[in-house]
Amino acid sequence: MDDKLNDFLKQCLANMQAHVTIAELTKVSPSWGHMNYMPEVHKYYYILDGEGCFKLNDTLYEAKAGQLYLLPAGVKQTLSTSGSNTCYKYWCHFTASIGDINPFQIMKLPYRIEVDNALSGFVETLFRDMIAHMRRKELVSALKVKSLFFDLLHFYMERAEITEVRTEASLTYEKMKTVAAYMNGHLASDLTTEELARLFHLSPNYFTQQFKEMLGVTPIQYLKRLRLAEAKKLLRTTAMSVTEIASAVGMELHYFSRLFKSSESFSPKEYRQLYRKRSVIDSRE
Known part of the structure; x- marks a missing residue:
């Protein structure tokens, strides 16, 4: 898988x-x-x-x-x-x-x-x-x-x-899985609920309702989670600047920094420094 x-x-x-x-x-x-x-x-x-x-x-x-x-x-x-x-x-x-x-x-x-x-x-x-x-x-x-x-x-x-398995009852799941894959492939794009709904010829309201019933969050909330997860990965594994990472996940720098700190309780720079300190400690044990 x-x-x-x-x-x-x-x-x-x-x-x-x-x-x-x-x-x-x-x-x-x-x-x-x-x-x-x-x-x-x-x-x-x-x-x-x-x-x-x-x-x-x-x-x-x-x-x-x-x-x-x-x-x-x-x-x-x-x-x-x-x-x-x-x-x-x-x-x-x-x-x-x-x-x-x-x-x-x-x-x-x-x-x-x-x-x-x-x-x-x-x-x-x-x-x-x-x-x-x-x-x-x-x-x-x-x-x-x-x-x-x-x-x-x-x-x-x-x-x-x-x-x-693909059954008639799981069509909603198949659609939502495709949406999630599309989001992952377009993190740097300016995605909207309307654009995602159009992929399946659904109204934005109905699409949002179906998505939330399946995943418990709205499409935009889920997209934020994906972007933050990708940003954390880039902070840990690359030397990209915070500005570059914000751009790579489709966010303005000031909004990205504010959202990241709200989610992780650390700024992007603090998160990177903390991860590097932990990596050094782990390598010594």
Whole structure:
């Protein structure tokens, strides 16, 4: 995955909203199962013991201990037991969105990962604490549940390969990704919302609304972030003057200096000096 795409996906994930609706530890009955249904919620299953048979779309999985499943909403599922030793599992249902888009259509993840024995206790603790906090009445318990859920998602995504898919539901994502790439390639230009909207034959207001729903910021705010990130890179890696860097990222010097200090709490020159001092210290250690 290239750096620009990686940065864009990070921004998408930063704006991801999620809510755990239920979490439990269950030993399923021999009659447990669901046939060819498409749930409206996402699900996690962590198998502790026993066996089961999961068919997800057209792929058949033998569910066994040590496996963690992520079953996205909208995926055709057939779930059943496969013997007398039925599945003993932690599980939870949750909703998730990035703007109005299903994140698991933007990022295609495998439906299953294997959890090493050394990490099984960590995963069990996440589920156990999630269940405990969902049962508590304290106000902060809701925040703890969300924190534990994102820890679980982080654990899963670190061990799963992400691939992009193009579906009808992810067209907005594809457009926004193209806009971000265009911005990166034209940092020195005097870009406007109107110009960016014209790229996709959209009205500026509608374009701004769609962009903010996806990334949580307006196109111009996102462009400022890109320019500041590029400016910091140039300050660290080149001998260009601050004036030259301001021009390279499409800003007037006085505005660039003011925006940089507001964002970083240092002027561009102070930032460069601080980075060089840190580099010298690091080289001595």
